[in-house]
Amino acid sequence: MQRFTCTVCISPLFFENSRCLACGTQLGFHRGERSITALDDDGRYVDRAGQSLVRCVNLTLSGCTWLVREEGDECFSCTLTRTRPDDHDTTGLAQFLDAERSKRHLIYELDTLGLPIEDRIRNPERGLAFDLLSSVEEKVVIGHQNGLITIDLAETVDSHREKMRAKLDEPYRTMLGHFRHETGHYVEGTLVFSDPEMTERARAIFGDDRDSYQDALKRHYDQGPPEGWEKNHISQYATMHPYEDFAETFAHYLHICDTVDTALQYGLAGGPGPATTADFGEVVRETWIPLSVALNQVNRSMGANDLYPFVLPPAVIAKLEFVHRLRAGTARAQSRTSTTGPSAAG
Numbered sequence: 001m002q003r004f005t006c007t008v009c010i011s012p013l014f015f016e017n018s019r020c021l022a023c024g025t026q027l028g029f030h031r032g033e034r035s036i037t038a039l040d041d042d043g044r045y046v047d048r049a050g051q052s053l054v055r056c057v058n059l060t061l062s063g064c065t066w067l068v069r070e071e072g073d074e075c076f077s078c079t080l081t082r083t084r085p086d087d088h089d090t091t092g093l094a095q096f097l098d099a100e101r102s103k104r105h106l107i108y109e110l111d112t113l114g115l116p117i118e119d120r121i122r123n124p125e126r127g128l129a130f131d132l133l134s135s136v137e138e139k140v141v142i143g144h145q146n147g148l149i150t151i152d153l154a155e156t157v158d159s160h161r162e163k164m165r166a167k168l169d170e171p172y173r174t175m176l177g178h179f180r181h182e183t184g185h186y187v188e189g190t191l192v193f194s195d196p197e198m199t200e201r202a203r204a205i206f207g208d209d210r211d212s213y214q215d216a217l218k219r220h221y222d223q224g225p226p227e228g229w230e231k232n233h234i235s236q237y238a239t240m241h242p243y244e245d246f247a248e249t250f251a252h253y254l255h256i257c258d259t260v261d262t263a264l265q266y267g268l269a270g271g272p273g274p275a276t277t278a279d280f281g282e283v284v285r286e287t288w289i290p291l292s293v294a295l296n297q298v299n300r301s302m303g304a305n306d307l308y309p310f311v312l313p314p315a316v317i318a319k320l321e322f323v324h325r326l327r328a329g330t331a332r333a334q335s336r337t338s339t340t341g342p343s344a345a346g
Ligand SMILES: [Zn+2]
Pocket: 006, 007, 008, 009, 010, 011, 020, 021, 022, 023, 024, 025
């Protein structure tokens, strides 16, 4: 995450801030300019292109500060949500606010990495969309199908998520992690399986995705991960099926890129970052491993759990490298078609 400061009083800001806590200035996030900007007394910001913008209609509902063209409009991130809790479901709506915050963080990072997002309007069959569902009254299964991601909002509640984490014997479980993992399935569908050559390369690294998912699921929950899984996989869940291996790897790729970027911005790390080298192994070995060891020590000093309770063997670094190269492929394809990143607010 980049380092934001208030344009009025230069106090540090968090990505989520709707107003500067030091000087009170109202703020909005401009997706195209990738900046948090001060709004005038009418709640407007005139951007570099001369457009007058206001904040997204969901400011109160979901804390969204992203800028839009017209009063009452939803921003790009908000329009990706297809289903949310009903207005009468106050528990679900409070959880929805937390989930939307994680979702905006995800969209911001996908933009940073230059990973393309097509919504359901541009691609009704496979575009990205989210059902953020309250499991207060019905069972919700987290998952992905053809671009549609389902999230159980109960996972925003610490006690529930911790219970699930312990039950599934996971070292780590967060809402942002769920968004990153499920988006991994979307990205594999759009950037890998759309290209026969990439598909072959993915199969050589992650295994054959044509293996029965149902059989894999049953085997995983009956027998657990295979002996010695740590040498080739980032997590037990990644051993289940090549789809899950890719999604887990993708989630870790985003964890690492975001955390390294943030640490570099705040002067907490040295070494190459994801934007400065084509060799992701270099980022892992020279920047991420020293940084994550230090951060784990910092957490232990605070009596907290390790920030990054994972080991990255060479086989997993090779998988991360595959994801890193997908980005380079995207950049080449984009320059060929001269498509640019997000140009407007939203
Ligand atoms: Zn300020």
